[in-house]
Amino acid sequence: MNKGLNMILVVLVLASTSVGGVSGGALPSSKLSEEEIRMVGIGQIDRSDFMIQKPNLASSIAMDRRAIRVDLKKDEVSREVALVSGENEKREILFQAATEVEIESAKVADRFRENQNKWKSGWIESEEFVRDLMLISADARALRDLLSHIEKESDRVQQMEFGGRIMTLNEELIPFEGPVKQYLHQVVKGERDAGEVYIAVSERGLVLAAIRDGRYLREAHVWDQESLSRGMSLSEAISRTAEIYPVAYDSEINQQTGIMGKGRGYQVEIEFESGSIKAYLDGGTQNVFYEVQERKIGLIDPKVEVEFVEEGKRVVVWRSFVGGPAKIEITDKDTGESASAMVSMGNREKLIAKNGGWVLSPRDGVNTVVKIEGQSIDIQIDPIPMNEVENIKQD
Numbered sequence: 001m002n003k004g005l006n007m008i009l010v011v012l013v014l015a016s017t018s019v020g021g022v023s024g025g026a027l028p029s030s031k032l033s034e035e036e037i038r039m040v041g042i043g044q045i046d047r048s049d050f051m052i053q054k055p056n057l058a059s060s061i062a063m064d065r066r067a068i069r070v071d072l073k074k075d076e077v078s079r080e081v082a083l084v085s086g087e088n089e090k091r092e093i094l095f096q097a098a099t100e101v102e103i104e105s106a107k108v109a110d111r112f113r114e115n116q117n118k119w120k121s122g123w124i125e126s127e128e129f130v131r132d133l134m135l136i137s138a139d140a141r142a143l144r145d146l147l148s149h150i151e152k153e154s155d156r157v158q159q160m161e162f163g164g165r166i167m168t169l170n171e172e173l174i175p176f177e178g179p180v181k182q183y184l185h186q187v188v189k190g191e192r193d194a195g196e197v198y199i200a201v202s203e204r205g206l207v208l209a210a211i212r213d214g215r216y217l218r219e220a221h222v223w224d225q226e227s228l229s230r231g232m233s234l235s236e237a238i239s240r241t242a243e244i245y246p247v248a249y250d251s252e253i254n255q256q257t258g259i260m261g262k263g264r265g266y267q268v269e270i271e272f273e274s275g276s277i278k279a280y281l282d283g284g285t286q287n288v289f290y291e292v293q294e295r296k297i298g299l300i301d302p303k304v305e306v307e308f309v310e311e312g313k314r315v316v317v318w319r320s321f322v323g324g325p326a327k328i329e330i331t332d333k334d335t336g337e338s339a340s341a342m343v344s345m346g347n348r349e350k351l352i353a354k355n356g357g358w359v360l361s362p363r364d365g366v367n368t369v370v371k372i373e374g375q376s377i378d379i380q381i382d383p384i385p386m387n388e389v390e391n392i393k394q395d
Helices: 003-018 057-083 087-120 126-155 163-176 179-188 234-244
Strands: 047-053 195-201 205-212 215-222 254-262 265-272 275-281 288-296 304-310 313-319 326-332 341-345 348-352 357-359 366-372 375-381
Touching: 047 126, 047 179, 057 087, 057 126, 057 179, 087 126, 087 163, 087 195, 126 163, 126 179, 126 195, 163 254, 163 275, 163 288, 179 195, 179 205, 179 215, 234 254, 234 265, 234 275, 304 375, 313 366, 313 375, 326 341, 326 366, 348 357
Parallel strands: none
Antiparallel strands: 047 195, 195 205, 205 215, 215 288, 254 265, 265 275, 275 288, 304 313, 313 326, 326 357, 341 348, 341 366, 366 375
16 A cells, blocks of 8 residues: 555544544443434435345356456556556556546446336336346446455555545445345355345335344435535544534443545444444535445334234234334244244235244335235334434534
8 A cells, every 4th residue: 555545544543543433342331222323314205115025146146257357457557557658657557546436326327227217116126126236336346346456556556546536436336336236145145044035215216125134224325415525624523423423422321433534525333232333424515425224133123013913813013113114923822832924014915934924114104914724913103203413513
């Protein structure tokens, strides 16, 4: 890595530590209720859906081809740099390669917006929307891989300070990856069983959510807060984080908070007992343009309970937090023995095994139909108010 970039990163880490950018040492007795954790919203949702993703050979091959193309491009860049002896010629080759990535990154962003507009307008179905989203995500990952290779090659060129541009280009690709998209990639490749994803789109942005390995994953991309311009200092980023996520500086709740410069903005990471938040502050708007929240389902404390008893069966549905998962349990009223059931929530069905289970639930109120041994029990689950991030910078 270039010496200049090393110095910048060290300064950022030390500065964030000295002025409160990192806090730690959560008290064992501390407890954070789910209502206290803020999340980024995307405004009025225009369309939402639940979609079951299954392994898909065609999509898997298409994603692999993208990775192969990048490997060939990396070899090409290395070969061209090795063939010239002059430092200026080497720099020119690497600058040109980075420019090509910049052009392709802009195309990725355009395809992403076009895809979501088509789906929001009903021109394409959810299966096609998610398939295209995964291919766009695969392209973003491939471009980030290529950027990493270009940076390594630039480290071998004297007096080539390239880290700033690489970091900025990486920042532009951040919203096109994420843990939910990664989960879908694994399902498509057959590395995981079929998985369900919740999708919601508005004029402002996109939300994706999934349940994986005992965790609830949520990605929110708010594109009207993404200017990708400079303007916010580290001290301003720390102060802004304290406004947006008060939990970040509560030493009795938060286990660790880190703030790191990321291109033209800042990456914020907050760890707490029941999960984590990773958010990206735009340097121009000073607002969050991309956020990932992970919650450990086993530590989520459900707050809203709906109970229904019919024909000797007791059905209980708990909602955890707005847009989050719901827990459903079916038991025999007299014996307390757990039972399985087919549950219809919104527009899809899911088998709930004995001892209950967690299911993705929409942000709004939803009618739930529980089918047990030929019986159908209707339960209306009301929405939960959202503790939304105040994502508007107050001057």
